[in-house]
Amino acid sequence: MEHIVEIKSLRKEYPGFTLNDISLRLPRGFIMGLIGPNGAGKTTTIKLILNMVRKNGGEVRVFGLDSVRDEKAVKSRIGFVLETPTFTSYLPAGKAASAVGKVYPSWDEACFQRIAGEFGVPLKKRVHALSRGTLMKLAIAVALSHGAELLVLDEPTSGLDPVFRRELLERLSGLIRDERTSILFSTHLTSDIERIADYITIICGGSIVFSGEKDEIRENWAMVKGDPGLLGSGTEGLLLGIRKGPYGFKALTRDAERVRSLWGERAVVERVSFDDVIYFLNRENNP
């Protein structure tokens, strides 16, 4: 299987925060969601892929090329949406977007005009007068208008109304049908992940706690509830982010089958939501 993005042991140190030993692989033609609490390191990971920040160790390969050595070739094939402003605020939206887009060798102005029209972006309105949602639409229109094979999107649905968010997610989902385009996007909205992601990478406290197929979580992970008396030897590593209350405990497990075989009817094993996964993993990493 060809991997569009391949990250190995990536490391970035900031004062007070370290993104440590990040490794992930995104196959061509799939969507990967990068989820985690605020400050977990999602944006830093995206910036490292785009070579906007300097790594302290590890390797980032995109399209099989080194993201630093082959920076220009790599980025020509990436469409990006950043969480922070991208366009010059005093210009009309169309001109501001075209100014950025024309830096790409394969920029397609007609395609941009068409997509922006479909998204309902008022291209003659000045950028500073656009809402956050419309700005996001504009950024996505630019990202889709130069034949990118990889879309790297940092919180693309943030600030969007539910209707457009759904439309956008469907559109992103449709993009990968050509089996050429891949998408890596960060979000803290787990419903986005549920809806379109094939692969998930969960980052907590600067480290990856899971990276793999979404179905693996659906099939193997679970929420466990039971009497605190069950907790003891033999359960180390089986339960994550244990929350004890007066009537029992609640925890996350990566191995629902083992919990069932260990405790049988004495514990309740339920399907886990992605919100719960994030919550309990964060508890596990920040007790």
Next chain:
Amino acid sequence: MIRLMMKDIRITRLFWLPALAFYAVFILAITGRPAAYLIGHVFITFILAIIVPIVEYMTRTEHVAGALPVKRPDIVGARYLAALAVTLVGLILFLAYARLVRAVVDIPEFRPSLLPTIQEGLMFFLVTAAMVSLFFPFYFKSGMGKGLLGFSIFILAVLMIATMFSMIPEEKPAGTQTLQPSSSGGATASGSYIFSFLQNFEKALKDPAFLALAVFVMAAAVYISLRLSIHFYSRRDL
């Protein structure tokens, strides 16, 4: 690099019109004061040469260039090229504007009396290039906010040193006057010192050997500045 430079020009061309309008007012206001004319031109051209970083800072888009398909050294190169283009246009304006106004305006009172010489033009170019070359390493190392602060502190330090030099009593033959009265205050003293330095520099540029040396020194300074900027920017997190 050229694509990025074109993008930079596209997003900042809006600022050329007010600058041109300001030229029209400014040139009439300081007619007859060559040093003020030169410094005013240098200031306007310098601002236009660094308008891209200013605009990016004000619109909080400094990081965007780092995500585009351009290598960091090319981003730096594009900014230097844009600054060079602006300085060359500034040079043309510096040399031609007064002549143009003189040719167009028929009212003797409003005709600019000074017509810059080639030496003054060269001096304008060298001084502007020096300012830009000094500013960019600060900017590429620390961004616009801290970079401008560092650059300003450096310029202030130079002015303070110039002031101190101007206050040192010179040993003169009997009967000659000092260049500036020492009681005129620090700022005035340093300003006069710079004015007289510029006048002497302009006179010296008439000597071909000195001119060649000045051009060589400036080319070397621009090269060092470029290398420093690439070094700093290549290591900066955006």
